[in-house]
Amino acid sequence: MTARDLPAHPLPDGLSQQEIDSEVARAQAAAEPGAHHPPRDYPPYRSSHFRHPHRSLIPVRDPEAVELSGPAFGVTDVTALDRDLTAQHAGEPLGERITVTGRVLDRAGRPVRGQLVEVWQANASGRYAHQLDQHPAPLDPNFTGFGRCLTDDDGGYSFTTVKPGAYPWRNHTNAWRPAHIHFSLFGTSFSQRLVTQMYFPGDPLLPYDPVIRSVTDQAARERLVSTYDHDLSVPEWSLGYRWDIVLDGPCATWTEEEGDA
Amino acid sequence: MSHAPTPSQTVGPFYGYALPFPGGSEVAPAGHPDTVTVHGYVLDGLGSPVPDAIVETWQPAPDGSRTGLPGSLRRDPSSGKVIGRDGVDFTGFGRTPTDAAGRWFVRTLPPGGVPYLCAAVFARGLVHHLYTRVYLPDLLDEGAEAADPLLQSLDAERRATLIATRTDPRTYRFDIRLQGDDETVFLEFS
Numbered sequence: 001m002t003a004r005d006l007p008a009h010p011l012p013d014g015l016s017q018q019e020i021d022s023e024v025a026r027a028q029a030a031a032e033p034g035a036h037h038p039p040r041d042y043p044p045y046r047s048s049h050f051r052h053p054h055r056s057l058i059p060v061r062d063p064e065a066v067e068l069s070g071p072a073f074g075v076t077d078v079t080a081l082d083r084d085l086t087a088q089h090a091g092e093p094l095g096e097r098i099t100v101t102g103r104v105l106d107r108a109g110r111p112v113r114g115q116l117v118e119v120w121q122a123n124a125s126g127r128y129a130h131q132l133d134q135h136p137a138p139l140d141p142n143f144t145g146f147g148r149c150l151t152d153d154d155g156g157y158s159f160t161t162v163k164p165g166a167y168p169w170r171n172h173t174n175a176w177r178p179a180h181i182h183f184s185l186f187g188t189s190f191s192q193r194l195v196t197q198m199y200f201p202g203d204p205l206l207p208y209d210p211v212i213r214s215v216t217d218q219a220a221r222e223r224l225v226s227t228y229d230h231d232l233s234v235p236e237w238s239l240g241y242r243w244d245i246v247l248d249g250p251c252a253t254w255t256e257e258e259g260d261a
Numbered sequence: 262m263s264h265a266p267t268p269s270q271t272v273g274p275f276y277g278y279a280l281p282f283p284g285g286s287e288v289a290p291a292g293h294p295d296t297v298t299v300h301g302y303v304l305d306g307l308g309s310p311v312p313d314a315i316v317e318t319w320q321p322a323p324d325g326s327r328t329g330l331p332g333s334l335r336r337d338p339s340s341g342k343v344i345g346r347d348g349v350d351f352t353g354f355g356r357t358p359t360d361a362a363g364r365w366f367v368r369t370l371p372p373g374g375v376p377y378l379c380a381a382v383f384a385r386g387l388v389h390h391l392y393t394r395v396y397l398p399d400l401l402d403e404g405a406e407a408a409d410p411l412l413q414s415l416d417a418e419r420r421a422t423l424i425a426t427r428t429d430p431r432t433y434r435f436d437i438r439l440q441g442d443d444e445t446v447f448l449e450f451s
Binding site for chain 1: 328
């Protein structure tokens, strides 16, 4: 048991942005320097309070662990249209058409081939096609906002979509999520599983958002922000963003020499 | 040279129209006589059910193979709709969103070679997913328990959180407690 002195209650409802910013600063000061992932106990994101374990994770070092293998996906699991989120309805969605392209790699820099990438996002107005999203921004009948693809032999993926809008949420007063696209990724092993969010460069909301700030290390946070790549923009059609993804965790072919300490 | 990993972020509240897919919980080929059901609740630190969590499972096939097979999300190329697994291949992968009561389930075949299913839990409020294991008591005779390095590393009380309870010959209960005195054992791989 590694019980710590944990606050019994989450932060109260209705804190100001300034109050949340102080909590963000406090959490950052308490965090492990250089941590790659957010601490699961992250008070400024209030709904984390009752949803994280208090005890330490148990390290599994068994080379025979099943988690060092993982599920497979193939041509039966995706269709050619799944990567184009603008082509799922009769008409064109509203918004700024973009392509998001990148590579999925493991910690050794090797491409993750033939694996499933799933994305979902709000529409250009900042509204999800989810009935529990009651933000008073319009739904777009021509946009659902999810897509899938398999990585190619180079680990590459690509989606065509519209740039999602920012939207409010109730973590604190005047809380707004910066524009983001949710990503779900599989590696060669189940232990490499990743669900994350991609952000856009220069978004003025990034410093105010406790979700991206839950990644307490600045260099790690920057790895969640895509790059505008003019060479990926298509004349008179779409703007291009690049975002490479590195999956953490040991994979099936991981060896001592390749692992870092 | 080691590449720095992309950080995790919460799955959030609005994945419901994207990640779940029809038949996600039905890993066993329909009607297979060896099918077992594992079900339970995902519970938070107050003991309240978590209605916006996703549980994924991964396991070897009954013959012990760990390569998995494609086809968990098999699609109809003409309509794009998910048409479900083909009833022949055992993909080894399951995905279940908890329902409004916080309950999850998977119907599968017992794994070959090991006594457990691997599980990953995602939820709103959880900034980084959690791994655990569902040990099936029927596969866990004394020898298997003594040979399992993870179970052997845990005291009896903690070990018990990883072992499903058989409620009838082919049904097992496995609650996932994210926090609290009887918190589930969660794992890390490094």
